Amino acid sequence: MVDIMGHIAFGLLFSLPAWFLWDDRASVGFIALAVVASLLPDIDLWLVKLFPAQIHHHGITHTVLFVTIASLVGGAILAGLFGRRIDDWIESERFDTYSLFVFSSVAFLTGSLSHLVADMLSAPDIATPIEPFWPFFDKPWSLDLLWYNAMWINAGFISVMVVLHLALAYLTTPVDHRYRLLPK
Incomplete structure (x- = not known):
């Protein structure tokens, strides 16, 4: 089931609650980060070319430990780069550097975990099963x-x-805000 389209679809599925937690642009930002992160564990497909003896598909990048660390690093990078300017872009929410770090880290983690779940549902067909809880539990889960x-x-x-x-974007956005994102 899970090729790139499937992973993006799972990222969209896992990020659905964003429409109920934030307004307008903040929801879109969270969903965009989650969708991008839904492809993150497959970075091993590129890393295996650089480190063929150490990296394999469905290895360390497909663990909760890796995606948690990567999400915290990604959140820190975004908070460092955009922490001072975020309020100009997301008018309906109040973000300082710390809340942007938490927001983006959770978005990255949401998308990355969606990837792990998707691979757990489908991996044994043509790929090795993942060990999502390594190093704490060294057994494949699928x-x-x-x-x-x-x-x-x-x-x-x-x-x-x-x-x-x-549909959720339309239904959760107040009527007076629905068309403000469109070009004038």
Whole structure:
């Protein structure tokens, strides 16, 4: 089930609560960060080219430990880069550097964890199962519910998630704010 479209769809699924937690642009920002992070664990596909003996697909980058550390680092980088300017972009929320760090770290963690869950549902088909709780629990976890490259499932799932996000964006945005993001 889970190719790039499937991972993005899972990132969208896991970030749905953002529409109920924040307003307007903050929700969109959280969802965008989560969707980008939903692809993060597959960085091992690039790292294996640099370190073929040390890295393998579904290895360390597919662990809760790795995605937690990467999320904290990503949150710190975003807070450092944009902490002073964020209030200009997200008008409906009040973000200081610390709250931006927490916000972006949780968004990165949400997306990255969605990737791990998706791989746990489908990995044993054509790839090695993941060990998401390594080094604390050294055993593969998988459910093998979905075929890894089912194009019609991936396309259907991402379509449903996009429509659901658009509907929630419309329903959770106050009427007087609905059209302020559109160009004039």
